[in-house]
Amino acid sequence: MTAYVLEDRFVGSMLGTALGDALGAPFEGRARVTVPEVENLIAGRGQLRYTDDTHMSIGLAQSLVARRGLDEDHLAQTLAENHGLEPWRGYGEGSARVFRLIRSGVHWREAAVQVNPGGSYGNGGAIRVAPLGLFYFDRLRELELAAERQSAVTHANSLGKEGAVLQAAAVAYALRSDPRKPVDISQFLGYLGSLARSKVYREKLRSLKDLVEQSCPWQSELAHRGNQGVEMEQEMARVRAALGNGVTAHDSVVTALYFFLTSPDAFLPGIIRAISLGGDTDSIAAMTGAITGARLGRGAIPPELEGRLENHSLIEEMGTRLYEIKAGF
Ligand SMILES: [Mg+2]
Known part of the structure; x- marks a missing residue:
């Protein structure tokens, strides 16, 4: 893999998160969304x-850039300060309560327990994890531990942490995959299955395998257009029932994997279909976009969408900086 291509894919994953999020945000909480609404x-x-x-x-x-790796104390301060600004x-x-407590001087471990004694199992640890999946893509054991540790800053429940591990692993796998060849679905599911600890994730990964086998192949950029109407509504109903579309990690992380696996070779179809599912549209589309962006890179993202994205230069720069640290610059 050439250096330039790898940098393009770091940037692609950062932009993929942001574009999935920004395109999904106007529809958050809706029961269902039509493809033309998203296309508009x-x-x-x-x-x-x-x-x-x-x-x-x-x-x-x-x-990660400032500390050249994961430092939870620094991460907690950074997230809390950013929240205070916006x-x-x-x-x-x-999450907002945890960040307010941290800003008032409470240690993050104490803050997370004060807000949620059992630890949150929301998807907050997973939706932000893409940069860590990129940073540790070539050190998978470290990736697993670091993904858990970064989640614990706000989402300490084992289900929240497990979702973050699966999402980070999916980003790393996509980054390592050869975009000129089809995704090896059984290898991908075998790898993620080896990381799943709890019953709920193991069962959902099994359902994911069945659903992907039932789905049509989504190879072209326009493929989603062929699946509108009743057939698509039936597919979305199956995904909602089996994988979920909510704000908990176990109701959204495996769902995003579905949209990656069924649209791995073009940037927008997976995001559009993830949004059409309804529910936590911004987060599920953000996670889908992070994985697809890591596989296909910035070159696969329509430039006009990138240009319309708020603060896109900052987001691109973060992908480049992460890459430069990996490359030893
Ligand atoms: Mg959101």
Whole structure:
């Protein structure tokens, strides 16, 4: 893999998170969304504004760059300070309370327990984790531990941490995959299955395998157009029932994997279909975009969408900086 291509894919994953998030955000919480509604947003000219998902992934990238690896104390401070600067980004109330406590001087371990004694199992640890999946893509054992540790800063429940591990592993796998060849679905599921500890994730990964086998192949950029109407609604109903579309990690992380595995070779179809599922649209599309972006790189992202994305230069720069540290610059 040439250096240039790898850098392009680091940037692609950062942008993929942000564009999935920004395109999904206007539809968050809806029971269902039609493909033309999402396409209208894509065809528009307005600025694409991201939410907490991207804001936290920028914070994680900033901290990884500053510390050249994961340092939870530094990460907690960075996330808390960023939240204080832009608290209006749609943060979940639990995360917002943790960040306010950290800013008031409470240690993050204490803050997370004060807010949620059992630890949160929301998807906050997973939606921001892409930069860590990129940073540790060539050290998979470290990736697993680091993904758990970064989640624990706000989402300490084992289900929240496990979701972060699976999402980080998916980003790393996509980055290592050869985009000229089809994704090896059984190898991908074998790897993620080896990381799943709890019953709920193991069962959902088994359902994911069945659902992917039932789905049509989504190889072309326009493939999603062929699946509108009843057939698509049936597919979405199966995905909602088997994998979920909610704000908990176990109801959203495996769902994003589905949209990657069924649209791995073009940037937008997976994101559009993830949004059409309804529910936690910004987070599921952000996670889908992070994985697809790591496989296909910035070159696969329509330049006009990148240009409409709020703060896109900062987001691109974080991908480049992460890459440069990996490359030893
Ligand atoms: Mg959000």
